[in-house]
Amino acid sequence: MIEWISEPWHWSVSGVAIAAVMFMLLYAGKEFGVSSNLRTMCTIAGAGRKYEFFRIDWRAQRWNLTFIAGSVLGGFLAFFVFPSSEPVTISAETVNYLQSLGLSAPGEGDFHSSYVPAEIFAVDQLFTLRTLVVVILGGFLVGFGARWAGGCTSGHAISGLSNLQLPSLIAVIGFFIGGLFMSWFLLPFILQL
Amino acid sequence: MRFLTYLLIGTFFGFVMTKSEAISWYRILEMFRFESFHMYGIIGTAVVLGAIGVALAKRFGLTAFDGQALKLNPKQFSVPRYLYGGILFGLGWALTGACPGPMFTLLGQGIWLIGLVILSATAGTFTYGVLRNKLPH
Numbered sequence: 001m002i003e004w005i006s007e008p009w010h011w012s013v014s015g016v017a018i019a020a021v022m023f024m025l026l027y028a029g030k031e032f033g034v035s036s037n038l039r040t041m042c043t044i045a046g047a048g049r050k051y052e053f054f055r056i057d058w059r060a061q062r063w064n065l066t067f068i069a070g071s072v073l074g075g076f077l078a079f080f081v082f083p084s085s086e087p088v089t090i091s092a093e094t095v096n097y098l099q100s101l102g103l104s105a106p107g108e109g110d111f112h113s114s115y116v117p118a119e120i121f122a123v124d125q126l127f128t129l130r131t132l133v134v135v136i137l138g139g140f141l142v143g144f145g146a147r148w149a150g151g152c153t154s155g156h157a158i159s160g161l162s163n164l165q166l167p168s169l170i171a172v173i174g175f176f177i178g179g180l181f182m183s184w185f186l187l188p189f190i191l192q193l
Numbered sequence: 194m195r196f197l198t199y200l201l202i203g204t205f206f207g208f209v210m211t212k213s214e215a216i217s218w219y220r221i222l223e224m225f226r227f228e229s230f231h232m233y234g235i236i237g238t239a240v241v242l243g244a245i246g247v248a249l250a251k252r253f254g255l256t257a258f259d260g261q262a263l264k265l266n267p268k269q270f271s272v273p274r275y276l277y278g279g280i281l282f283g284l285g286w287a288l289t290g291a292c293p294g295p296m297f298t299l300l301g302q303g304i305w306l307i308g309l310v311i312l313s314a315t316a317g318t319f320t321y322g323v324l325r326n327k328l329p330h
Contacts, residue, residue, distance in 0.1 A: 005212070011231050014213030015238020021206045022243055026250075028198060029257035031264040034293040038311075038318040053322035063199045068297045070203020071210065075301030078211035090219045091228040098219075106219050113302055115217040116290065121306050131306065134288050139296075139310035141285025143317025146293060148328060149278025150268060153292040156279075157236060160268065162243025167268040167275050174279015175286060176225075182287035183225035190288070 006082040008089070022158055030063055033155030035146035037061070037068050079113070087114030101191050130193040141178075149174065207298040216298050218290025225287050273329040285314075 009017070022032040039054065040061040047054035087107025095105045103117050111118035118125070125131040146152040149171045151160060157175070160168025210216045213235055224232035249255075250263060257263055268275075286292050289310050291299060296314065299307040321328075 007212075008214055009209075009212040011213070011234030012238050014209060014215070014235045016242060017205075017209040017213070018235065018239040019242040019246065021202060021209065022239070023246055024202050024205075026263045026265070027258055028202070029259060029261050029264060030199075031266065034297070035318075038293065038315045039322070041315050042319045042322060047319055047322060051322045053325050054319075063196070066196050066199040067203035067206070068294075070200040070205075071207035071294060071297045072301040073200070074204040074207020074209075075211055075216070075298035076207075077204065077301075078208045078298075079302040082208075084212070088214050088217050088219055090217075090223050093228040094219065094223040094226060097226065097228075098222075106217070113304060115211075115214070115219070115302070116299070116304055117218060120218070121304050123305055126306065135306055135309045136313050138285045138288035139313025140317040140320070141281050142289060142291075142293065142296075142310075143285075143314030143319075144321045145278050145280070145282030145285055145317070146314075147278070147318045147321040149275050149282055152282060152294075153236075153286075154294055156275075158239050158243060159265075161240045162247045163265045163267070164244060164247075165268055167270055170272060170275035171279040171282075174276045175283040177276075178280040178283020178285075179221075179225045179287040180283075181280075182284045183222060186284075187222075187287065 002082065007084050008086065018158060019162075022154075022162065025067075028063075031155075032159045033064075033151055034068060034071075035143070035152040035155060037064050038143050039147060040065060101188070103191060128193070130190065133190050133193060145178070206294065207301060210295050210298045211302070216291065216295035216302075221287060221290040271330060277329065285317075 025032045040058050043054045043056055043058045090106060098105050103119050106114040109118050111122055120131055120134050151171065156168040156171040161172065214220050215235060220232055223229045291310065296307055296311050
């Protein structure tokens, strides 16, 4: 059992588990949506004093902040307490592509995680142009775009599509237009910075 | 007690995000390069099951534990905000390899730089709030 939950899960098991998270929150009277927490954090930091968008009752969002605190804990448990014995197994084509850019594939090198490349996410990369672009620009786009679109992957791709909402379908199409453009046209340059 | 429930559901979510490898920058790159079915399988399974479950819940009038209606707030229809916002989000998702849920999960795995991604995403949300009235919705 311990071994079974520690090793990477089949995509179908993971999909069932994510749907289960959504239904548990619905049953609890809440809505699955992670990016709302970023707005709540702005409100807590005092953004509501000047900007109307942040004038919300953050106490009503405490459940969601607790939820993401749990997701930090879940990441810790899954990584340190129940670690998988194998690095992330991505396709051979993707490995070849990474090598052509001079980036390490999952599990190569001595970085403590095989989930993300050391060349971007190791702390000693902080002041490289590549990492700054990924971290600062990438993070900013996620936060700005999610709020403009009214939700992220959890709110639109999972909750919204499950409820057959047309706005969520438009948002998900947008996610893919942006994601494909980044991956195919911009990322090859950014990763070589 | 209620908070323990949300903490536990969140913990389960972080665990699932890790074991599904949806938190992996590599998996997101692979998805957008169409080099594996893995991420499409995860999202597809979740959406199909989610849609069946939501349809059944509506058909049989299921409610939340306290008898309130399920929180399935329909979004107001328009195109610009979802399309433009979605595109910006997608650009960021492919760059950082992390959407908001995985960002928090990665923090629990000692990927400290993801803390800066979260701060930057919060700054992005703040900037949206400032510019909101000037943007098409």
